[in-house]
Amino acid sequence: MLLTFAPVLDRIAEEIAGLTERGRPADYIPALASADPNSFGMAVAELDGTVYGVGDWQRPFSTQSVTKVFTLALTLARKGDPLWDHVGREPSGNPFNSLVQLEYENGIPRNPFINAGALVVTDQLHRMTGDASGVLLDFLRAESGNPDLDFDRDVAASENANGDRNAALAHFMASYDNIANPVPTLLREYFRQCSIEASCADLALATGFLARHGIRADGTRLLTRSQAKHVNAIMLTCGTYDAAGDFAYRVGLPGKSGVGGAIVAVVPGRCTLCVWSPGLDARGNSVAGVAALDRFTTITGLSVF
Ligand code: DON
DSSP, X not given: OOSOSHHHHXXXXXXXXXXXXXXXXXXXXXXHHTSOTTOOEEEEEETTSOEEEEESTTOOEEOGGGHHHHHHHHHHHHHOGGGGGTOOOSOOOSOTTOOHHHHHTTTOOSOTTSHHHHHHHHHHHHHHHXXXXXXHHHHHHHHHTOTTOEEOHHHHHHHHHTOHHHHHHHHHHHTXXXXXXXXXXXXXXXXXXXXXXXXXXXXXXXXXXXXXXTBOTTSOBSSOHHHHHHHHHHHHHHTTGGGHHHXXXXXXXXXXXXTTSEEEEEEXXXXXXXXXXXXXXXXXXXXHHHHHHHHHHHHHOOSOO
């Protein structure tokens, strides 16, 4: 159908420029609070690594919870199905940093994309590799082809200084023997993971293995075809927290958001997308980001449905 995504992205950027309600940047750490809600970038990467972009598509931002997709894939690749003894795969229907379900459900988080579940996944990756955040950074550098990707040490330190809730989640799960590393070690790895800076182009490329059914940029396999399906399914049902139903309704693609304002999305067998705009809605998803992805699937018809 489409020969190039460039005109589609231009049209979306024009429409997004007219959005009056853009939400508010996350304000729990200074680096995120100072972001300009009018910033907007979007990139589409084809399976062969061709990238189209518009707006601030090459500007680095704080990736935050978008990294949870990559740690899940890296952990699943190494551990396989026994990972599901430690974390579930059902939508939580609760905010991403909620504590309440954990007590009813004996320290097993609902899914890998709420904070509790992501902590469990990072814990497993660190147990297996001894360097969870380093393995993640190496992977993102390789898949994006950008060797300059790095942690933002100030963001990691701010996350740590404001990390009481994540610390509570980790300690609570440790009390159920669902955390293998010392909690301070796990939190250090998790906050480093959240602090990675990357652009829309970097993240669209790095997500490519999910559109290629598990195949990395260099042609080697990270996930089996079934495992790639599993990650995409969890993104669709849990990737935008308690707004996952609305996101599936509007966008119709597996997606994963972060409080830095980025969202990655996958059109299996066709392309991957990353959109960034720092203004968030009440549930922590980028307002302009969801609107842009909604327009993309509406204009192109590229949805899983
Ligand atoms: O764990 C936290 O609270 C943040 N560093 C990451 C949260 C995040 O991006 C969740 N997303 N919407």
